[in-house]
Amino acid sequence: MCKKTGTTIGRLVVLAAVFNIFSPWAVAQTTDTLTLSQCVEIALKNNQNIKNKRLDELINQTKIDETRADLYPQLKAKGSYQYYPSVPKSLVSSAILGGPPSEFTYSEFQVPQNIHFAADFSWQVYNPAILAALKISKISKVMSATATKEKLEAVVYDVSATFLNIQINELQADLTRSNIANLKKNVALTTQLFNQGLALRSDADNLNVSIVNLETVLSNQLNGLNQLYYLLKVYMGLPPSFVLCIEKYVQDDKIYIPALETDSSAYAKRSSYLSLKQTGDLLQLQRQSIKAGFLPTVNLIGSFGYSGLNTEFNFLKSYNSKWYPINLIQLNLEIPIFDGYKKRSQLLRNKFELDQNQNTLNYLRNTLQMEQMNAVSTYEKYVKDVEYQIKNLSLANKLYNQKQLEYRNSTASLNDIIAVENTLKSAQANYLNALIKLKLAELDLRKINGQLIKN
Known part of the structure; x- marks a missing residue:
């Protein structure tokens, strides 16, 4: 003071x-x-x-x-690696392979290794x-x-x-x-x-x-x-x-x-x-x-990527070095009713x-x-x-x-x-x-x- x-x-x-x-x-x-x-x-x-x-x-x-x-388009990249030491089996009818329909057999529908990467796109159009x-x-x-x-x-x-x-x-x-x-x-x-x-x-x-x-x-x-x-x-x-x-x-x-x-x-x-x-x-x-x-509402989505398969463990390598494209374009319309x-x-x-x-x-x-x-x-x-x-x-x-x-x-x-x-x-x-x-x-x-x- x-x-x-x-x-x-x-x-x-x-x-x-x-x-x-x-x-x-x-x-x-x-x-x-x-x-x-x-x-x-x-x-x-x-x-x-x-x-x-x-x-x-x-x-x-x-x-x-x-x-x-x-309001802007959304873009993201994603990838996945999947390996089965023991491939899951599924029970299917023998009729698929020409056998009697009353019999079933175990079959493998996938390979041990699966690699996938893609770019996903989404946009709120309206x-x-x-x-x-x-x-x-x-x-x-x-x-x-x-x-x-x-x-x-x-x-x-x-x-x-x-x-x-x-x-x-x-x-x-x-x-x-x-x-x-x-x-x-x-x-x-x-x-x-x-x-x-x-x-x-x-x-x-x-x-x-x-x-x-x-x-x-x-x-x-x-x-x-x-x-x-x-x-x-x-x-x-x-x-x-x-x-x-x-x-x-x-x-x-x-x-x-x-x-x-x-x-x-x-x-x-x-x-x-x-x-x-x-x-x-x-x-x-x-x-x-x-x-x-x-x-x-209207929503546009898309996914563009590749997938690789292999019958054995080999990280980041596909069977016969082949990669297969997996692409998707989807337009969703949603109408409220009740x-x-x-x-x-x-x-x-x-x-x-x-x-x-x-x-x-x-x-x-x-x-x-x-x-x-x-x-x-x-x-x-x-x-x-x-x-x-x-x-x-x-x-x-x-x-x-x-x-x-x-x-x-x-x-x-x-x-x-x-x-x-x-x-x-x-x-x-x-x-x-x-x-x-x-x-x-x-x-x-x-x-x-x-x-x-x-x-």
Whole structure:
């Protein structure tokens, strides 16, 4: 985690501006800090889940190639060697050799050695199921690409939200350090007033207790920051031991970012909607594949080879060195007639699945449109909240400085100081809470409008 510098109370109003940390073209101000865009870039390259999604795309491409291979002719070579130390005999009727039909004799119908080698050829001349399977493989690849895009958006969102939380929590820790520093100044001032007989020893003790309490708060904040850094490293695909430092919250010339323009049809670009729509396309292709089962198939096969025989063992040599060709050309036609209504049941199930998909698609469209309207209203609400909290924080800071001056002049009591300190801390907490909600609302709005990543 980066080293932090103290932030004075006088800078609170300046820091109260809300900054556009989502610009993908921001540049780190120092070589040892990373901007949000740089963190996102690292995450998109290193995140293991994204790598797996991209591998899924490659896997689906191999499935397409595998299915397409069935459209091409298949050719293979084969050979066999067979030798009988004892040639099998068969019982045949003597009538074959001119004897009485009631008698039988044993005869050999083959020789001990048989050698055969051939080249086999096969080709699916017409098979609609293969074409349907190829289309299904292609839509599966498209669905895999959509899943990758959805994972990219999720990683960008997680990195951005965690990055923002770190920045706001670092600002909160800086404010706590500033409050501790101010309390220590008040301890010194109270001690001076005590020496002048204008304050009690218990006043300084009360302030020291407040310092210890704030130091405990700071310790918890720093521990939370460490955990956020670990989480950010995981999203970025980095080991927890990696030394990571992000840029601090930087002033912008705008109090807030104007609400993004919204498109009522933006839901159609959402990955979740596209994925469900592509599932419907897949079901349609599966329906075509089922219907293809009603069509005939034509298959051409061929075998071209030679066979050699021998009456004795002589490896790779035929009788009288003669080899006899064995060739075959065969055309197979297969026509489905009756399958027990199997495909009819498959088509009926497919229809129900398509109806389910359409119902879910309609529900998702309404849900996404509702999310978009809610995101816009939520963003506008938090813009107003931040503007109000900036004014409130400025007023609390002004009141604190005024009471500090009165305390130095002995016209305000320690209780007054403690009260305004509590008011200031409450104003700081309310401001930071409103600020983080605003930035997350902006992030949600970008997500809903499909603007987290470039296409």
